[in-house]
Amino acid sequence: MSTESGLQRAGLDAPLELGLPKDNRILGIWIFLAGECAFFASLIGGYLGLHMNVAHGPTGAQLFDLPLTTIATLILLSSSLTVVLGVAAMQRRDVRGMQIWLWLTALLGLFFLEFQGYEFYTFYNHGLTIQTSAFGSAFFTLTGFHGLHVAFGVFWILLLLFQSMRLGINEERTTKVFIMSLYWHFVDVVWVVIFTLVYLAGKVGS
Amino acid sequence: MHEEPFLAPTQPAEQRAQRTLYLAIGALSLALTLAAVFIVVAGIARPLALPLLIALAVVQVLMQAFLFMHLRGSRHLYTYFFLGGVMLAILMASCLMVLIQQWA
């Protein structure tokens, strides 16, 4: 208990955050992710309430390309594996290994985004846009915001990679990589939910 | 008061075990996904298929959260926030879905 107060001065010659409770940032990201649960819940709830309203446009069952989206899902799930292997390498102080796994994660994330982009483009050509119907609006908004989250995650990974290449890894930066990995896993988890409730449920019994 | 937030194995044997666990979870995730797709493709009827799909998704989510995100072995506070968020999310999404389909 009393050593905690000593932490305040443990960081005399180190970046500020080392003097504060070590897991401020980790607690912070978990709290943020809890809020993100509410965010995606609102989008998903809206989608579930509206997805049957297709006006004169196409339905999900007609448009969803299950093989394509399954591959995208497998890609994103693999990226969760690569990021956790990267974190494990980091914890072993294997900086090179960490960097390789993080590069792979970013690459897989980009592939996922490509698949999403291709899917959006295909739907657009088959007559589904954000304006076509409530279903179209809900679908593109939900998957679009998820995609934005993935894109931000890729950007974040690249940022951390460049920082590790320039400055190496210290105790503070391991925390940052770990936090990014939590965010990344969460975005993957949200995709599992979206894949199930949007794509799979949309194609069931059709 | 606040220990190392994530338990990092230090012995090579433990590290190998951890890596094996990760690979197993990764493989399981892929398998569960393919199983879910199979349920759809095989044409299983909606009343049975939907609960199965949701169950598979729940397993995936819990696996990712407790193992990949290291909830197991971390401060309980993280778990409270995560599970609280998930439960609120389920409540919110369900209510929203029901209340909107209520009207016309």
Next chain:
Amino acid sequence: MAAITERVALAHESAPAYHGIWAWLASVDHKKIGIMYIYAALFFMAFGGFEALAIRVQLWSPDNHVLTAQAFNEFFTMHGVTMIFLVAMPILIGYVNAIVPLQIGARDVAFPRMNALSLWLFVLGGLFLYTSFMMGGAPDAGWFNYAPLSGAAYSGPGIDFYDIGLQITGIGTLMTAVNFLVTILNMRAPGMRLLRMPMFTWSALITMLLILFAFPPITVDLIMQMLGRLFHARFFDVALGGNVLLWQNLFWIFGHPEVYIVILPAFGIVSEVIPTFARKPLFGYESMAMALSVIAFLSFMVWTHHMFADGLGPIVNSIFAITSMLIAVPTGIKIFNWLATLWGGQIRFTTASMYALAFIPLFVIGGVSGVMLAMAPADLQLNDSYFVVAHFHYVLFGGTLMGALAGLYYWFPRIWGRILDDRLGKWNFWLVFIGFNVTFFPMHFLGLDGMPRRISTYAAGYGWTFLNQLSTIGAFILLAGMLILLWNFIITFARKPDAVADPWDGRSLEWSLPSPVPEYNFAQLPLIEDRDAFWVAKQEGRPIQAAEPPGPIHMPSPSLSPFFIALTVVGAGYMALLHIDMGALLLMIAAFVQIALQLVHEDRGYHVHPQVPQGGAAD
């Protein structure tokens, strides 16, 4: 094994120099940020009050022509938006900023730069909202902005200001929630268990949880509407499958917790002021903490009581009527606990305590009218009438604002090192108390007499004129009271900071610090062994024990970056508003780049070497 580079930067030996206004713009100090929140809130309150007066003048007599119908709609919309988002929330968050770290024995919040960003997003977002008056008109569809009235087909550019402005301030608020949750959960002084925290900090903790879960739904709602207005998304467009109830549901899933967000900190303030001025510990501390938690939990279960008249059916209405009545129970527990605290106490009547005492009956009146509205059949008569206006003003003004004013007088010496003049304070109190009741009590009867809300005028012959005139007179009495507060500010700031450190013989940790509070708050973090540890120490005639030896303190550096990030985001907002899509996109990217730079920037901070006070803390 690859080498780990151990390049760590050394801390500066002194603070980077910012002077004058730049020191304020660059501050990451929670105390200064709290002050700026309070000033900004009071500034916006003048505007919200002006809007209210204009409304009351327009409603003085039937068929009045002071305001056009369009202007009236803009005024009542902005009055609501201002008072809730730009006054009530910021002033309470200001107190949380200024006081909570002191109450828990911390030196700052968990993420000081993000704290500053929250502030600037609020200030600049609020100003953004107000420029709407000069750029095509303010939002005019009510503070709850229902679709389809707020859709592109029925409204003007004001709604874009609403959507974008509230989004900007809302993101800031969410950041505040994450910040203070981590701060309160992680950074309490050694020995300060949760059940030893002051009640204001408890209320802050629960409020931040509410914000965390309530703000994302409104974020989504605003996104859906923005997409609808900008890109013709069909969320609320019935012709193409949209559902207007979606707006309402998401809004009230946010909106109901929101009103608890603005009342719980006021509860917390009352829970501090009453024990202090009754010289008794808070009665039923554990049940107070439990009540806060239960209220917060239930607040997510009641939102459809705002939608009883939407035709959702008897089952839905019954469920939410029951939950809405249930939430009165933990609230009642709190009221009885305050009364029990007063019972047998040595009550001192200062302005702060008078506001806290007045809070109790006024909030109860608001609560009772609320329970009346919770009965769905009654609500079908009362919905959209002035009865509802009376109800929410009793809880929001009689509750939140009275609590906020109590907090202002109570914590003024802690925040600004001076005490507001108590004679003028009592004039302020009585004029506000009387003015408030004269303004709003008649509205109960106007509602029961059938006067609808949000009408810009009314015909003669309904029998409403007299009560409206009474209400308008009350509003001007309120104005007089507030002008006295303004005068009090002026003369108080004309004096030097001359307050003693503990002017009220306080109970909680914030009063244990010298006046003015040093930038690092505590020279040595305290060791907490009791609830009301400062009071206990005073009773035992000793200082609070220190938890650490004296030594240099590592402080975060000030930074202009949060201000510039907020400026960039608001700039992007204007671009989106003006349909300059490329500009909006570029500025949003610029904002993200600035944020990313902050994330990778490793603040070296600087050292201060505190003077240990004389007769200073034991080791």
